[in-house]
Amino acid sequence: MKITCQSPVNIAVIKYWGKENVELNLPTNGSISVTLSMEHIKTITCVESNEQIKQDSLVLNGELVEIPGRMKLVIDKMRNIAIRCGNRQIKYKSESPLESPADPRHFITIKSRNTFPTAAGLASSASGYSCLVYCLSLLYHLDAYLTRTELSEFARLGSGSSCRSLFPGLVEWHLGDSSSTSVADSICDSWEDLDILVCIVKSEKKKVGSTVGMQQTVKSSALFKHRVEGMPAKLETMKRAIIAKDFETFANLTMADSNQFHAVCLDTFPPIIYLNEDSRWFIEFVHEYNRMAGETAVAYTFDAGPNPVLYMRSKYTGDVVRLLKQLVDVTKFKSIRDFNECVTIVN
Numbered sequence: 001m002k003i004t005c006q007s008p009v010n011i012a013v014i015k016y017w018g019k020e021n022v023e024l025n026l027p028t029n030g031s032i033s034v035t036l037s038m039e040h041i042k043t044i045t046c047v048e049s050n051e052q053i054k055q056d057s058l059v060l061n062g063e064l065v066e067i068p069g070r071m072k073l074v075i076d077k078m079r080n081i082a083i084r085c086g087n088r089q090i091k092y093k094s095e096s097p098l099e100s101p102a103d104p105r106h107f108i109t110i111k112s113r114n115t116f117p118t119a120a121g122l123a124s125s126a127s128g129y130s131c132l133v134y135c136l137s138l139l140y141h142l143d144a145y146l147t148r149t150e151l152s153e154f155a156r157l158g159s160g161s162s163c164r165s166l167f168p169g170l171v172e173w174h175l176g177d178s179s180s181t182s183v184a185d186s187i188c189d190s191w192e193d194l195d196i197l198v199c200i201v202k203s204e205k206k207k208v209g210s211t212v213g214m215q216q217t218v219k220s221s222a223l224f225k226h227r228v229e230g231m232p233a234k235l236e237t238m239k240r241a242i243i244a245k246d247f248e249t250f251a252n253l254t255m256a257d258s259n260q261f262h263a264v265c266l267d268t269f270p271p272i273i274y275l276n277e278d279s280r281w282f283i284e285f286v287h288e289y290n291r292m293a294g295e296t297a298v299a300y301t302f303d304a305g306p307n308p309v310l311y312m313r314s315k316y317t318g319d320v321v322r323l324l325k326q327l328v329d330v331t332k333f334k335s336i337r338d339f340n341e342c343v344t345i346v347n
């Protein structure tokens with residue numbers, strides 16, 4: 001029995017940084033992201049289960065690797081739920097292409113690959129864990145018992161930001177106050193004249209992993225406390241801007257949050273520096289472009305790496321791409337027009 005799914009990455013506009021509970025990946029603040037389309041950047045995962053398989057295994061980008069502890073935890077939790085589901089009431093129709101669920105007592109083989117550089121600050125763990133959780137939910141027909149939001153808890157246990165890739169469009173990961181309430185759901189599933197441009201300036205492995213970085217920040221940054229205090233109001237303003245399709249507020253808050261996140265990284269001791277000279281060039285370019293346009297036309301955001309992701313009003317996209325191609329030596333531009341996709345079945 002075999003299921004293949006694909007999952008996109010998501011890029012936060014109000015960022016997750018800091019864990020209240022490291023083991024459960026409970027965040028110190030809620031976050032909001034945009035799920036990208038899968039045209040260029042995605043994870044494809046195939047999970048196979050049958051009684052001939054002698055042990056669980058993971059092949060990542062063609063290489064047999066040890067299954068990380070967190071992944072084991074996610075797989076075990078989902079298997080346990082699958083074993084108990086026999087006594088539960090079926091709420092929904094399973095989307096699974098498998099007629100009957102796989103036996104959760106059998107071992108599984110996971111084969112997963114990314115169509116973009118792993119650990120380059122482009123949230124590969126987000127597409128990876130959301131894809132795995134969706135594959136397992138279909139393999140065991142868990143989607144017949146649990147909502148997408150309930151399933152997002154398992155993705156979060158694997159990697160915080162991955163709970164957001166289970167939904168299309170603009171998505172909120174709620175802070176919550178327990179494992180079952182710190183979950184994701186959709187704010188709105190499309191924004192027609194919003195375009196996204198992912199610019200890949202460097203595809204080296206990032207220096208400080210997010211999990212380690214977040215713990216250093218929580219321990220050492222005074223600015224971080226200020227950031228957390230301001231979060232509930234910021235999230236509310238952002239949600240209202242998204243629902244009203246108010247690009248100006250959306251764009252300005254996105255840039256301000258990215259800047260504050262990187263300021264907090266710099267305020268961490270020892271400091272975490274994700275931005276580089278190219279990143280700073282993009283920041284100045286965007287502010288100058290907006291000044292010339294006479295309105296907020298473009299916004300930037302940077303995750304745990306130097307690659308800018310630009311959000312723009314679609315009427316400016318052609319001009320921005322043309323100018324960037326003239327001005328900068330960027331490895332790749334990925335123009336993402338349709339981001340109204342989320343994790344889905346391949347076969």
Ligand code: 2P0
Nearest residue numbers: 012015016159160161210211303304
């Ligand atoms: C985000 N990042 O909201 C923020 C912005 C990076 C900067 O979520 O430890 O890989 O697996 O829960 O989800 C990256 O953190 O961390 C991240 P874990 P994750 O997208």
